[in-house]
Amino acid sequence: MIIKLAQLAREKGSKAFFYTQLESGSEVFSYRQTHLAAAALAQELEKKGLGKDTRYIACNLFNGPEFVFLSFAVAYLGATLAVLNPRLSDEERLLRKVELENASNQNNIAILTEEHIQRMIIDSLGIGIMELAHEPNGQIPVNPRTMEILSYAEKKEREFDPDHIGLIMFTSGSSGTPKATQLSWRSLHGAAVAATKALCKPGKGIWQLVLPMCHIGGFEVMMRSLVNESPFLLYLRYQPSRLLNDALSFKVTHISVVDKILQDLLAYDNDRIIAQYKCILLGGAALNKKTIKQALRARASVFASYGMTETSSMIACAPITRGFDGGLRMLPGYLVHIVQPDKQGVGQLQVKGPGVFSGYLNARAAMSMDGYFVTGDRARMGRDGKLYVYERVEDLIISGGENIYPEEIREALLRIPGVKDAYVFGTADELWGYRPVAFIEADYSPEAIAKDYKELGLDPEETGIRPASCAQEFARNIHEYLEPHMSHLHHPKHILVLEQFPQTSVGKVDRIALKRLYDRRIDxxxxxxxxxxxxxxxxxxxxxxxxxxxxxxxxxxxxxxxxxxxxxxxxxxxxxxxxxxxxxxxxxxxxxxxxxx
Known part of the structure; x- marks a missing residue:
């Protein structure tokens, strides 16, 4: 990681590594400036007793140049950066800190903020972060202090160990308890190399980094840009209109999104800019077919992907075309096992490859005897070598001895006018063991219902779905519609309608929050x-x-x-x-x- 940055600082020193997109305008940081700032920060951290001896450094950062500099600084130090989500409550943050301290036997782990990093950069360089960006032509100040820092950097580059655990990143927690995932620099780099080979032309293109860097999907955008020697735009705030305007101004080629961001881009795309992206990398959840239909009509180049924190983000992807059947191509270097397949070839998915993690800090990782990571997802391999991923093993609902797949019910619900998204899970039932329950995100206004009828090509007389005055009425409409169209076992026991689903900080549907909401229901x-x-x-x-x-x-x-x-x-x-x-x-x-x- 730092070896690559040092190489680019020498060979492409004044070239832009990333642009920080501010409220008005942007500030550009070159490879040379990033290299200097990271080394200066590392030296200051070492002076404060942080580094190999303390090993763990935690951060509580939003997207910004501070996050970029700290990531490289920790690599120089040979330390491990524990990344905390800045949107956590004080109590949640304290629990993560205690968890880290208990697992590492390290007391009082420092939690760095933007202010800490800004102060240390000033203490080391004598200028602030934005003043560094204003150095002409991407250059750096030339003085004895700068020479000392660069000499320090060269020494640390010789000591750099790519197999060292560079990041501790907590899983999103959208479907369970967040786990502290240990990722080596080799895994982070290897995943970026594999993704770049599949998606990018060497040295070409520009990414937009809008996902939070405290999640692997955001962090790997920076890594791909580094590996591919192409710049990225870093967003401090998420604004769909700004993304589209910048895509036009900077000739952006790539962006990594979740479904909510893609929906927003489509809604704001009045000037048909979205079709200019070469790759809109979509991940984070199962595909929303309504969003995909809109994207295809807009001629957006959307790529479906599969991956997780434990695999340093993506391990498989494929462009979504009108004939797309869900099959994904594995990235270079990844191997797959399907364990205990059923008659359709669907079984437990196990993977091995360059981005696979080194284990959890706070839990035991499920690994096979031959070194494959047991993902917890169900999948099959097609005859054409494509990977087809289904729901997680734990999401499978067994009702009356029958296997019920939540995604099949979700797809049926998404074909109903007014339904924007759906989440289906199992709940205990005295008679059947378990029954499906569905949460629905809906717009049941006359305008939305009419629009969906037109787009879905359905006849209102046949479906019976009509505008509703409240969520309960719309839920009854759906129950009535499903009665003749779905078996009793698959028909959700309860349908709960919301105007908007709760979301995690990365924009995924917060499944845990929905289940908690269900537990508070009046029934x-x-x-x-x-x-x-x-x-x-x-x-x-x-x-x-x-x-x-x-x-x-x-x-x-x-x-x-x-x-x-x-x-x-x-x-x-x-x-x-x-x-x-x-x-x-x-x-x-x-x-x-x-x-x-």
Whole structure:
């Protein structure tokens, strides 16, 4: 990593390595400036006692030049950078820190912020980061201090160990507990080389880095640019219109996105700029067929991809055309095993290759005897050598002894007008063992429904899906539509409609948040009514007559989790004092409310 940067600093010193896209305009950093800033930062960190002896350095950084410089500085130090997501709560950040300290036996791990890095750059160079960018023609200050730093860098380059664990990066946590993934510089570099061979022309093109660098999908964009000796645009803030404008101005060729970003680019693309990208690398989740249809109509060059933090991002990809069937080509150097395949050839996916990680810091990695990583995903290899990835093994729903694949239900839901996205998972059921549940992201307005009917080529009379006044009404519409179109086993037990899905910081659907939302649902299992008569100790005289008792009834509710609640309604048997009587209230509860729940 630093060997490559040093080489480019010598051979292409004044050429642009990356552009920092600010609110207005941009600042460019050359290879030579990046090399100097990283070495200067490494030396300052070493002076503060951070490096090989302490080994772990943590950072809490948004995208910016500080993140780029620190990544290379840690490589110079021979330390390990634990990357924290800056969008974590204080409590979550503390838990990650404690986890790192317990696993490493290192107390008080330093967590660096933008301010720390900016201060250390000034202390070392005597100028700030932006002042460095303003040096003419990508050059660096020439003075004794600069010469000392460059000499320090040469020494560290000779000591550099590519097999050292360079990054600890936490998995996204979109479908489970985040794991601390250990990635060596060799793995990070090897993954970038493989991706570059598949997607780029040597020394050509320019990437947009909009994904968070605290996630592997963002970090590897920087690595691919380094390996390919081509620049990248680094975004501090995500603005779809800015991305499109810059794509035109800088002649951008590549961008890595998740579904939400692709949807936004399509929505903002009034000038048809999106067709000018050579590669829109799409990952992070299963394909959303509605988004893909829109992209194909816009003539966007979208590439489907598969990968994860444990493989240093992508290991397989393929361009999406109108005949695309989901098959992906493995990147150079990667090998695949399909273990325990079923009759269709679908089994557990195991992979080996240049980007595969070195294990977890806080958990045991699932590795086969011959060194393959057990991904936890289900897949098959086609006769044409393509990889077809399905859902994770743990996502498979077994209901009444039958295998139910959530992605099949999701695809059926995405064919319904008004449905923008769907997430399907299994929930415990007393009769069937497990049943599918579906969350739906929807726009059930008349305009959206009409637009989808037109795009999907469906007849409103046949589907019966119509605009709705609320989420519950739209959910009932979907249940009614699915009744004749889907078997009872596949028909979701519950359908919950949201205007927008919660998302992780990288833009993926936050599956954990959706499951938590489901656990907080109001789902009444039983309603029990108790009618009681309570005598007064002392009768009450009224203008009508003397009353010696009062009546009330209690409503006891039990929900899906066995939780109970009791409410009391006090009333009278006549309408002397209130318009309704106890009998009226009882009838309403028994005949109306209980029938609804």
């Amino acid at each position: 009444i299992k039983s309603v029990t009514l108790y009618r009681t008569r309570q005598p007064y100790n002392t009768p009450i005289k009224t203008p009508k007559r003397e009353i010696d008792t009062r009546e009330s009834f209690f409503v006891e509710l039990e929900d899906w989790a066995g939780r109970t609640g009791i409410g009391e309604c006090v009333s009278f048997t006549t309408n002397w004092y209130l318009p309704e009587t106890l009998g009226d209230d009882y009838a309403i509860t028994k005949d109306v409310i209980s029938s609804i729940v």
